[in-house]
Amino acid sequence: MELLRSRAELEAWRRSRAGGPLHFVPTMGALHPGHQSLVHAAGSDPASSVLVSVFVNPLQFGPQEDFERYPRCLDADLTCAAQAGAQALFAPSVAELYPEGEQELTRLMPAESLQQVLCGRRRPGHFNGVATVVARLLGLVRPDALFLGEKDWQQLVILRRLVEDLGLPVQVVGCPTLREPDGLAMSxxxxxxxxxxxxxxxxxxxxxxxxxxxxxxxxxxxxxxxxxxxxxxxxxxxxxxxxxxxxxxxxxxxxxxxxxxxxxxxxxxxxxxxxxxxxxxMSRAPIVAIDGPAGAGKSTVTRAFAERLALIYLDTGAMYRAVTWLVQHSGVDAREAAQVAPLLENLDLQLSTAAGGSQRVSVNGHDVTEAIRSPEVTAQVSVVAAHGCVREALTRQQQAMGQRGGLVAEGRDIGTAVFPDAELKIFLTATVSERARRRALDLAQRGFEVPEMADLEAQIAERDHLDSTREVAPLTQAEDAIEVITDGLSIEAVIEQLVQLFRQRVPHDAWPGG
Incomplete structure (x- = not known):
């Protein structure tokens, strides 16, 4: 591991790297296992390089605080960072980092609303100093990702806002608080x-x-x-x-x-x-609501995302498909709500997980896992789902499943009608042409006849129209939902994006997951 004491040495090290992402862990030194956990997280990608900085920043200490006696032990920090897997440690002097002096330094002031609570109220100017030094370090290091501990939660929120407001090209990653055996947070x-x-x-x-x-x-x-x-x-x-x-x-x-x-x-x-x-x-475990049009990849992504975070996967689309299968199997007119409603009175709809992790769906004792994916069911599911009696019955069942939380639900009205208080709402979508391409692949893999691409696109566009114009719970993007367009993205890339969004709202300290 290299020790870098100047900006010139830092720049030379950056240029000499073999490539790959650069991940950055800023600290004030006196490193302990909590800092090491940040380095471990930053180095989880074997292609990445990890840089740790050690700098006791005078800008964030008040007149009566412990700047002079704050522990400084660079040799021990070098050993600690090396053992955790860092490739370099940047330890500049105050004069090196602030060459024009503290008085001449351009300083940043985070939003007052984020400062006038918690530590900010008791330590005026503290977060101005934190924001200034981190912005200075980010400008010098130019990392791909910044790794910070959730223990300093207010600091993490402020630095996330700083990166967002300034449009800095860096991902902010929060990492869980590490504790001593007696429960005390490491510090x-x-x-x-x-x-x-x-x-x-x-x-x-x-x-x-x-x-x-x-x-x-x-x-x-x-x-x-x-x-x-x-x-x-x-x-x-x-x-x-x-x-x-x-x-x-x-x-x-x-x-x-x-x-x-x-x-x-x-x-x-x-x-x-x-x-x-x-x-x-928390009064319950977290809920993630993923809405979006047909063919956007919700089921595939949601299932894997739920597994990644140890959440229950609730496939509400499968529930509507199962009712559609029951309507067709019973021989009633799918367009007539009066004929559909009696089928819901003693409905026994079960979602379960098979030994291999796949989801099984049964209706009144019949395993319909494969049958509900047929073109015949797909063609009528929007018609059946538009009936108020169907929406009411299944929404009631879904909300009952969500009372304890701890689940990811996907469908077309999850964030607006079923779980409006979800911690994270995603509107997952893709262009019509991309969804038609995916639908063709899915039909071919399942052994069904594949229509012409133009016909598939027309079917998908028509279904979008039906879903978005129905009277009961139409497909709309919730005001607080985040749109994720999946064109050109791999499944893993979409999942990683969802995990990042989840962690911005539900930290590891609240839901460790996985």
Whole structure:
């Protein structure tokens, strides 16, 4: 591993690399296993190079804070970074990184709404210094991906916004918080603690975890009293409370009631150390809603995405296909709701996972897994799905399945009608021509006759029209859904994009997954 002390050495190292992605882990040194976990994550792609920086940034320390005594141990940091797999460590001096001096430096100021809560309220100017130094480092390193810990959640949110607002060509990757065996979040400042202080400090993660456990499966929780109770518990444990706050994880704005994923964060003083920690409050496990038109690849992507994140895969499209099969099998007119409705009264529709991981679908005891993919079912599923009685019956069943959360659901009204409170909503789509091409391949693989491409495109366009104009739950993109166009993307590339979007809303600390 190379030690780089100047900007010139950094640039020479960049030029000498063999190629592949450059992944960057910025630190203030005093490296520990938590930092090593970031290096491991950054090096998970064998084609990548990993650069670690060590720089104690004076811009983010207040007048009465611990800049002078912050631990500096470069030799130990070199060993720690090398053991984790880094290829180089950039450790510039203050004069090297800020050659014109701190007073002449152009500084960045993140959005006030992100600073006037949590640590920002108690440490004015701190995040200006963080944003400035990270922007400076990104300009020098020019990495493909930036790896940051979720432990410093407010910092992660601010730096994500910085990258987005400035249009910087770098992916921000959040990594889970690592903890000591006693539960204390790993931090360079933990070394300030005495043995007695260390024992007192463990009350912070303990009471945060207990608060999160108390919220599970509870729909109505007033967060004000919860924060007050937590502060009292921490004070009783001998800690000096700086703050205890409940906020929206993305906007960092205060929350009074538990509505969706909520960040419960605290900062305390224990002897000479200021410690921060957090947990995520959830009344249920997360839900991902993936909508989009027919043939966009939702089923294939959703199934693999759910497996990647250890979520349950709910194929609502298969449910509508199963009802369509039942309508056809029963000989009733699919266009007449009055004839379809009686079939729903004692409907026994089951989704299950086979030994190999594939999904099985049964209706009233009949395995229809393959039958529901036939052209005959495909041709009429939009007609059957348009009936209000069908939508109501299946929506009710889907919502019952989602009460505990922990699932990925795909269909055509999941984000708008079935799970409007999903943590992540995706509108997965592709051009008509691309969907026709995929449909032709699927039919050929299943042994069905493949129509002319123009006919397939016409069928798909007609189905889009029917789905988007039906009176009940039409196919529309939810206002807060993110559109993902899959033309030209491999399945793995689409899944990776969905994982990144999921992690921006549901961090590892809330849902480890996989």
């Amino acid at each position: 360079s400042r933990n070394r300030y603690l005495s043995s007695e202080g260390r024992q007192r400090a463990t009350a912070l993660p303990l009471h945060l975890r207990q608060a999160a456990e108390a919220c599970l499966q509870r729909r109505e929780i007033n967060l004000g009293p919860l924060c007050q109770d937590l502060a009292s518990q921490l004070e009783q444990a001998g800690l000096v409370v700086d703050y205890v706050e409940a906020v929206c994880p993305q906007s960092l704005q205060p929350r009074r009631q538990l509505t969706g994923l909520t960040l419960l964060a605290a900062a305390v003083h224990c002897g000479p150390s200021r410690l921060i920690d957090h947990t995520f409050l």
